[in-house]
Amino acid sequence: MSSQQPAPSESPAPVSEKDRVVIFDTTLRDGEQCPGASMTFEEKLEVAELLDTMGVDIIEAGFPIASVGDFESVAEIARRTKRAVVAGLARAVPIDIARAGEAVRHARRGRIHTFVSTSPIHLEHQMRKSQEEVLEIITATVTQARNLVEDVEWSAMDATRTPLDYLARCVEAAIKAGATTINLPDTVGYATPDEYRTMFRTMREKVPNADKAVFSVHCHNDLGLAVANSLAGLEGGARQIECTVNGIGERAGNAALEEVVMALSVRRDVLPYTTGIDASMLTRASRLVSAVTSFPVQYNKAIVGRNAFAHESGIHQDGMLKHNQTYEIMTPESVGVSKTSLVMGKHSGRAAFRDKLKALGYELGENALNDAFTRFKDLADRKKVIYDEDIEALVDQEIAAAHDRIKLVSLSVIAGTRGPQRATMRLEVDGRTLTEEAEGNGPVDATFNCIKALVAHTAKLDLYQVHAVTEGTDAQAEVSVRLEEDGKAVTAKAADPDTLVASAQAYITALNKLMRKRQSLNAQAAAG
Structure with missing residues (x-):
């Protein structure tokens, strides 16, 4: 690092309003598209409330056309949110845009976020449209959205693989039709920081009406560059960052909100931008999203990982005892630890x-x-x-477990070298208490066989993983389970000093998630 880096305790230089970065959180939309990470209606409301409280500027609450459940959650979040703009996503299709407009119409401030592909590979193989046809679509659909709400965001899907001349024509058309925010996403996580920075600079120089819109970054982490690319986009003139809590999202995920916010906070000397996020709530948000999605946060995850402020090396410990800034560039308290x-x-x-x-x-x-x-x-x-x-x-x-239909009442297991292993389980299912005894190839198999006998299902166990929450022989075991049924995957975790109890709880939690997902799909089919 530069010897001129300011110490974390120094007050940063004032930042003008033009360098205020808008934080657009898409945990409830792009994040939920991560396989197995779906949330219930109540969980989405809880996450949205926390995002609003911590200072997120825009909450992308969902994809209203995707399902009845998605529409209802976006509409309810729109009604309840006190400060943030609430956005609904829509393809460049009239019915999508109308549905998104209906979902956000009760928001104090609503936004329609519409998108269309612009790259040659998408136009040829997915859209099967010419460049001129896509330009017509952009004008028509952005105009439709602007007639429903004042705040319209337009995204060029796969912008980073789109020729710059054509991308500039698309951006100009979107702004002319009424888009107030232009998002140029790295949809497949392909760009490097220099390329991404240059793309934004080029658009802002090349497009005649570029000054009439805010430019936005949206980066995926396929090459591990999502946060770096997002920050490079700011240097290119973007002033909105689209991100998710814990970096959750499709494939390798999105730019992590907590990493973006703290990079801007800690390195104000080279990134002279500011956000409205209360950083002391970052850890709380991370834990909530991890809990409702059952996606554990990796121990060495930047900012919010369990080891983010842990020091085991003797050299590091010696330095920390003498002065904490020797090996920590931010305090644990600054992120709510x-x-x-x-x-x-x-x-x-x-x-x-x-x-x-x-x-x-x-x-x-x-x-x-x-x-x-x-x-x-x-x-x-x-x-x-x-x-x-x-x-x-x-x-x-x-x-x-707050909204579970299946609950574990009791479990006893006979195990050891002399087999067969046998489990006796009592479950509460929809208020009724049921008991079952089953054998298995080991105590975990016997436990899961009890659940299968008590609650009929066809789900396949894709993942079973155990690790200790803390040290010591009396440490709690945390078990992660992933179940797959009809192409839908859910992940759940549970902890208990008894590994078998934790295993049963994790399996039951995953099964509850599948049941909620099945109910939602049935409701959509009935409504359709």
Whole structure:
């Protein structure tokens, strides 16, 4: 690093309003397209509320034409959101745009985000349209959207593989038709930072009416360059970044919101831009999205990973003891991470538990708090030391199970070298208590066989993974399970000091997700 880098404690130079970066979060739309990451109606509302509170400028709430459920969630988020613009995505098709307009019409500030492919490979193989036909589509559909709302965003799908001359014609047409934001996405994660920066500079210089719109970046992470490309786009003149919490999204994911925000915060010396995000809520947002999608955050994930502020190397520890800026360029507190890790136990009361949850970034309603506190006390009776990670795993599981139709009541397993392994399970299914006993090729197989006997389904187990939440022989086991049924995949996780109980809970949580997805599809079929 440059020797002239300012220390993290120094106050950055003032940034003008023209260098204010708009944060467009698409966790609820592009993020949910990640296989297995679908969210329920209630979970989407919860995520949207947190995004609004933390200062996200635009929440892309969904793709209203995709399903009845998507339309209803976008419409309800539009009604409830207090500060952010609420956007609905629409293809460059009249029925899509009308549906998106209907979904966001109750928003305090609504946006229609419409897109069409522009690259030669998309036009030839997907659109099967000529360049002139696409230009006509852009004019017609952007005009339609602008007649429904004042705030229209237009995206050139696969912009980074589109010839610049033709891309400029498309941008000019979209702005002329009424687009107020122009998004030039790296749809397949192909661009390098220099290429992406140059594309924006070229558009802003080449397009006569470029000054009438805000330019936006939307980067995918196929080559691990999503955040770098997004920042390069700012240097090219873009002032909106489209991103997702934890970088969740299709294929390798999107630019991670928390990484973008902290890069702009920490490196203001070379990136003189600002956002309206409350960075102290980043960890809380990360944990909520991880909980409702059952997608674990990798330990070494930048900003919000478990090891992001952990130091094991002796050299690093020595430096940290002498001065924390020797190896940390931001403080844990700046992103909402508590330094405390060993303060809770079986003698801790409800008030202390509530304070601990707040410090960890959770705010639960009274009923959810009571349930979580009961489970915490049960865990404290079984485990000598309660780590922050134990509490996080416990609460994440509580959030995920809030709307489950199937619940584990009890499980006992006979295992060992003399076999056969046998499990006895009691489940509550739609309010009825059912009991089953089954054998299996090992205790986990016997446990899962009980579930299959009690709840008929055809789902295939694609993933079963176990790791310890903390150290020690009494550590909680966190189990991740992925089930696939009829081409639909869901992922779930659960934690418990008993690996078999965690396994059963994870499988049941995944099964609940599949049942909700099946219900949603049936409702759409009935409505259709």
